[in-house]
Amino acid sequence: MTTSEVQVIVIGAGLSGLRAAKELHDAGLSYVVIEAMERVGGKTLSMPTKDDGKARVDLGAAWINDTTQTEMHSMAEAFGLGLEEQRTKGISVYQDSLGQLSSGPYGMESDLTPDQAREMENVMAKLMKFIEGCNPEDPRQGADAAKLDSMTVMELAEDVFGGSEVAHLFLATMTGSFFGADPDAMSALQLVDYIKNATGLTNILSETKDGTQYLHIKQGCQAFATNLAAQLNQGSIKLSSPAKLISQSDQGCVVETCDGTIYRGAKVILSIPTPLYHSVTFQPDLPHAKAVLRESAKYGYYAKTVLVFPFPWWREIGLSGSLHSEEGPIRFARDTSAPEEGQYSITCFHVAGTGRAWSELPADERQKTVLEHYRTLFSGAAKDVPEPIQVLEKEWSKDPFALGVGTPVMMPGIMTGDAYRALRDPFGHIHFVGTETAIAWKGFMEGAVRAGSRGAREVIWAIKST
Numbered sequence: 001m002t003t004s005e006v007q008v009i010v011i012g013a014g015l016s017g018l019r020a021a022k023e024l025h026d027a028g029l030s031y032v033v034i035e036a037m038e039r040v041g042g043k044t045l046s047m048p049t050k051d052d053g054k055a056r057v058d059l060g061a062a063w064i065n066d067t068t069q070t071e072m073h074s075m076a077e078a079f080g081l082g083l084e085e086q087r088t089k090g091i092s093v094y095q096d097s098l099g100q101l102s103s104g105p106y107g108m109e110s111d112l113t114p115d116q117a118r119e120m121e122n123v124m125a126k127l128m129k130f131i132e133g134c135n136p137e138d139p140r141q142g143a144d145a146a147k148l149d150s151m152t153v154m155e156l157a158e159d160v161f162g163g164s165e166v167a168h169l170f171l172a173t174m175t176g177s178f179f180g181a182d183p184d185a186m187s188a189l190q191l192v193d194y195i196k197n198a199t200g201l202t203n204i205l206s207e208t209k210d211g212t213q214y215l216h217i218k219q220g221c222q223a224f225a226t227n228l229a230a231q232l233n234q235g236s237i238k239l240s241s242p243a244k245l246i247s248q249s250d251q252g253c254v255v256e257t258c259d260g261t262i263y264r265g266a267k268v269i270l271s272i273p274t275p276l277y278h279s280v281t282f283q284p285d286l287p288h289a290k291a292v293l294r295e296s297a298k299y300g301y302y303a304k305t306v307l308v309f310p311f312p313w314w315r316e317i318g319l320s321g322s323l324h325s326e327e328g329p330i331r332f333a334r335d336t337s338a339p340e341e342g343q344y345s346i347t348c349f350h351v352a353g354t355g356r357a358w359s360e361l362p363a364d365e366r367q368k369t370v371l372e373h374y375r376t377l378f379s380g381a382a383k384d385v386p387e388p389i390q391v392l393e394k395e396w397s398k399d400p401f402a403l404g405v406g407t408p409v410m411m412p413g414i415m416t417g418d419a420y421r422a423l424r425d426p427f428g429h430i431h432f433v434g435t436e437t438a439i440a441w442k443g444f445m446e447g448a449v450r451a452g453s454r455g456a457r458e459v460i461w462a463i464k465s466t
Contacts, residue, residue, distance in 0.1 A: 003181075003262045004028040008459055009255045011243045012271030014042020015445055016433045018228040019268045019452030020459075025232055027460045032263055033232070034255070036242035036401040039222075040229045042271075042292050043405045044445070045286075046220020047392055049308045055343035056220035057306045057336060059394035060405060061212040061445050062347070068199050069446040071453075072224070078386025079227040082218030086207040087335040090320035093377050097169075097326040106320045119166040123177045126161060127192070127201060129344075134196040137439050139189060140416045148189035149416040156188040169326065176331060176352040178204075178443070179409050180300030187412045194407065197442045207334075212444065218338040221445065242401070246270070247283035248428045267459045268430045271452065274423075275299055282430075289422035296414055297436075301359065301397050303350040305330075305370045308390035312337055312344045314382070323377045328354030329366075330373045348374070356431075359395060367391055382448050407436045407443035424454075431455045 010021045013035035024031045039045075045060040063086065064290060076083060093103045094111070102111040112120065133143030142148075151159065153171050161167035162309040168183070171191070175183045198204040198212055217223060229237055238261075245256040252266045272279075275288065278295040298439060314321045314335070321335025329350050336347040348370060349359050358366060371387070378385045382428040396405045414420050424437045433455035438447030 002260075003264065005264045006031060006032050007265055007463060008032075008267045008269060009034065009253060009265040010261045010269045010271065011246075011255065012042065012434070012436075013037070013040040013225070013229070013237055013239070014271060014448060015044065015225055015228070016435060016448040016455075017042075017271030018225055018232075019449045020271065020433055020456040021232055021236070023453055023456035024460065027400045027464075028454075029460065029463060031233075031236060032265075033237045034241040034243055034257060034263065035237065035239050040237065040239070041222040041225035042448075043313035043396070043402060044220075044222040044225055046217075046222035047306075049343055049345070049390055049392075055338070055341045057221075057308065057343065057345050057347070057392060058216065058221050059304050059306065059392060060396070061221050062336065063216050064445065065203075065210055065212065065214040067148070067210050067443065068203070069444070071449045075224055075227070075449070076217065078150070079223065081223055082338070082340065083215045084218050084338050084340075085215060085313075086211075086213050087320055087322075087337070090315065090318050090322075091381060092320045092322040093324070093381055095323075095325040095327065095377060097178050098409050103381050103422075105306060106322060110276045116166050119164050120170065123161050123164075123167045123170055124201065127195075130192045131196050131201055134189075134192050136193065136196050138421070139193045140421065142189075142193075143342055144192075144414055145189055148192055149187050151188050151412055153183035153186055153188050153191050156191075157183065172352075173324075175300075177349070179406060180302035180351040180355065180404065181409045182300075182352045185300070185411070187415055189412075189415045190407075190410050193415065194443060196442065197438070197440055197447070213334075216338070218341050218343075224445070243280055245281045245283065246430065247431065249410070253429045266429065266463055269433055269452075269455045269459060270430055271433045271455075273297075273299075273403070273408055273434055273436060275408050275455065287422070287427060289419045290425075290427060292414070292417075292419035293346050293423060296419070297408035297410055299397060299406075300409050301350075301352055301355040302405050303355055303359065303393065303395040303397065305348040305350065306336070306392040307348065307370075307374060307388035308344045308392070309344045309346075309386060309388055312339070312395060313386050314346070314378070317382060319378075319381055323348075325373070325377060328373070329358035329369050330377065331355070333374075333377075346374075352395060356443075359397065363393075366393065426458065431458050
């Protein structure tokens with residue numbers, strides 16, 4: 001059994017934990033970062049599509065912007081990472097719940113009737129009023145917080161937005177794409193709060209300037225994590241080291257990993273999501289409010305399949321590469337190519353209920369159904385639909401050290417209760433970070449980095465003031 005002593009033990013080598021460690025490093029504190037996975041990066045995962053290790057595609061977090069996501073953009077510049085604008089040109093494809101295909105210019109692919117278009121405007125206007133009244137620092141204080149946290153998103157669509165097909169489809173699309181959740185499985189307040197945290201409805205839906213999906217990283221988003229890790233002390237990151245016990249007393253903390261290694265420190269920065277709290281034994285146990293979060297917060301279903309091609313065939317015939325289907329298994333897809341890197345890909349997303357159903361298939365059947373759906377979706381717009389030369393899949397919900405991506409889903413009643421208020425609160429010598437604890441950009445890489453900085457500041461102040 002090995003024992004090490006440092007001032008701060010950081011648990012988790014995703015962007016939040018690594019950013020916290022970098023700030024501890026800059027402050028001159030001693031630290032160790034322990035990580036359950038065999039790599040750094042957490043929910044960022046960039047896989048090469050060529051033998052030289054280049055032309056990477058993102059199986060995890062994938063986009064930033066260069067205006068309101070200031071921390072991520074600053075790191076991209078500091079690390080010399082290339083930025084690729086999301087393709088928003090060409091014809092896109094939409095498949096309705098009956099399997100019927102339609103196509104149109106990017107952003108106008110769904111074939112709405114005039115009445116449906118007016119209904120969409122009405123739904124968006126009502127939703128924007130709720131968003132304007134939301135308080136991102138304390139969601140309980142928002143103008144409509146109690147009302148929104150008393151209902152699911154499905155009930156919001158039915159009881160507040162009139163129950164129209166447009167309202168149900170629009171809100172289900174958002175809960176699926178943002179959380180991997182079905183609209184009957186999450187609080188309406190959580191959806192509204194999430195949109196507010198991402199600077200509003202227009203930007204969260206946008207893939208153009210200021211939008212949440214404006215830029216992707218040519219070298220892959222995991223490069224943020226590898227570059228942060230390279231700035232830390234050599235040997236300070238311990239991979240394949242899941243924490244199993246965190247005990248604390250007046251003297252500080254003791255962390256034990258699954259291989260029996262023990263770390264002693266004055267403080268712990270915990271950078272794992274609430275659904276993974278159950279994987280760690282806390283002595284003493286978490287206070288009631290945090291224990292409620294541990295038991296109630298669950299991830300939705302989220303997976304990606306990346307189709308890799310030798311050339312961007314869809315661009316050559318005027319297609320955007322953007323797909324949207326109400327029936328799945330591909331719920332939506334985007335062109336995620338980086339031409340300067342020689343990387344041409346379409347990334348397919350599998351989410352919520354249709355994703356879970358697809359997930360139950362054997363691996364070869366999952367791939368088969370994705371390729372069949374890919375051919376179907378493009379069949380109306382392309383005479384010949386080329387086969388990919390490589391297929392990469394990542395089911396985040398089946399990764400035992402992730403369980404999902406983004407922000408865990410919360411049912412009505414949690415966000416306006418004591419449990420959610422305690423989300424960021426330290427517990428003794430343990431400080432909590434991670435993207436779900438962010439005030440702005442929760443669920444995004446930007447939120448993860450900002451939360452890591454906040455946790456580091458708390459610990460640096462506590463240690464240096466004693």
